[in-house]
Structure formats: C-alpha cells, structure tokens
Amino acid sequence: MSERFSPTGTLLGMFTDTITTPDLTWQREALCAQTGADFFFPEPGSSVRDAKRICGLCPIRSACLDYALTHDERFGVWGGLSEKERLHLRRTSS
Numbered sequence: 285m286s287e288r289f290s291p292t293g294t295l296l297g298m299f300t301d302t303i304t305t306p307d308l309t310w311q312r313e314a315l316c317a318q319t320g321a322d323f324f325f326p327e328p329g330s331s332v333r334d335a336k337r338i339c340g341l342c343p344i345r346s347a348c349l350d351y352a353l354t355h356d357e358r359f360g361v362w363g364g365l366s367e368k369e370r371l372h373l374r375r376t377s378s
C-alpha cells in the first residue's frame with residue numbers, strides 16, 4: 285500500500301487505526317503505490333502533469349477522489365485533481 289495512505293506505524297496511521305476503521309481496501313489497487321509519492325506531492329510550483337497522467341490510468345480514481353474530498357485532503361494530487369482543482373470543485377458543488 286502506498287505511503288500516502290498513512291501506513292501502519294505512522295502517527296496518522298495509528299490515529300486512523302484507533303479512532304475509525306474505514307474501509308480502505310480500494311487503496312490496494314492504487315497505481316501511485318507503485319510509483320512512489322513524489323509525483324503526487326511535488327514541490328510548490330512544480331508540474332503535476334505526470335501524477336495526473338498516472339491517475340488517468342488508475343482503476344480507483346473515482347474512489348480516490350471521493351476519499352480526498354470527504355477527508356478534506358489539502359495537499360497533493362488525488363483522483364487526478366490538484367489541490368486547486370479540488371478546492372474549485374468543492375466551491376462550485378456546494
């Protein structure tokens with residue numbers, strides 16, 4: 285499973301393990317788990333084109349985007365959308 289999804293042993297991983305037990309089995313198919321998180325959390329001002337290209341091939345893109353929107357993920361590319369694109373989606377859909 286990708287490190288971006290709070291693996292066991294991280295502070296956030298421990299938090300989510302003890303507070304809630306959401307069904308995260310969909311994350312096993314995450315293409316980003318095979319590429320590493322660097323593409324998905326680029327330095328400010330860097331391109332997210334490569335991450336978005338990978339997301340475009342990912343079988344769980346929709347579930348990933350739902351997760352990011354539900355959990356208010358502020359950083360990185362999730363479900364093929366950048367931080368700004370998710371913010372815009374949130375503002376226009378509420």
Ligand code: SF4
Pocket residue numbers: 313314315316317324338339340342343344345346348349361362363364
């Ligand atoms: S849609 Fe993109 S960020 Fe989400 S799991 Fe797939 S590759 Fe990772």
